[in-house]
Amino acid sequence: MRRILILALISILASYAQAQDNKSETTFKCPASTAESSSLKEIQDFIAAFGSILSGLAAAGAIYVAHRVHENQKLLSQRQLLLPLWDHMATLSMIDPTAPNAQHAVKTVNTLELVALCCEGGMIDEKVILRTFRDAFMFHYEQLLRCNIIPGLGKDGPALVRENAAAMAFYKKLEMQRMSRDQINRI
Known part of the structure; x- marks a missing residue:
């Protein structure tokens, strides 16, 4: 300009x-x-x-x-693009970490990766995503981290999450924001 x-x-x-x-x-x-x-x-x-x-x-x-x-x-x-992402996030269900369903785990990690890639690529306004999906994204991500070996996939939740770099990076960013929320500024 x-x-x-x-x-x-x-x-x-x-x-x-x-x-x-x-x-x-x-x-x-x-x-x-x-x-x-x-x-x-x-x-x-x-x-x-x-x-x-x-x-x-x-x-x-x-x-x-x-x-x-x-x-x-x-x-x-x-x-x-918020509405299609909303549909994807709304259909995610809770995952039992002791007996995870492979289909639900894959759907969850794919949806989280989609949301993260849309933010990373600038396809969607990140402020709207943070306001709308921050808590849900973190909840589902943390559910995946607690999963034991997922039958049919032969890997646990943390291994499944590590295969999706954008979701992992976006979660870390959200975690840093959560940690710095209400932080006291030095004088």
Whole structure:
């Protein structure tokens, strides 16, 4: 955004410099009308320079507005992905850590990985995910960590979770936020 504004400013200055160059051009005129003609030429040059400045400012304003619209559009599209993720998270069921169901464990870890990847990739607004799914994400993740050997998979919950790096990293981030919540700041 700053680069675009700088380019617009350079364009304005270049237009002004060009108007000044036009002012310095000399043409042969009758000596009697030279004074009137030069003041008229100065006014025309000033108006041209002023018009160039105004058009540059209008272009910079249009660029700024386009950038803001783009950012808001991106945020809206990120938030529209919340509903499909909500459906996935709502269908997760509790897992008994002593006798885990392989199908439920795989569905849970895949859903957690999906949510984490969507945040990591910027496909969804992370603030909305944190506000909506923080507690549920941590609950299901911790359930998986407590699981013994899962029949049919031949691995325990921690091993299953380690295979899903995005979910693991997102959980660690949530855990750090939980640990620093209500932390006292030094004076």
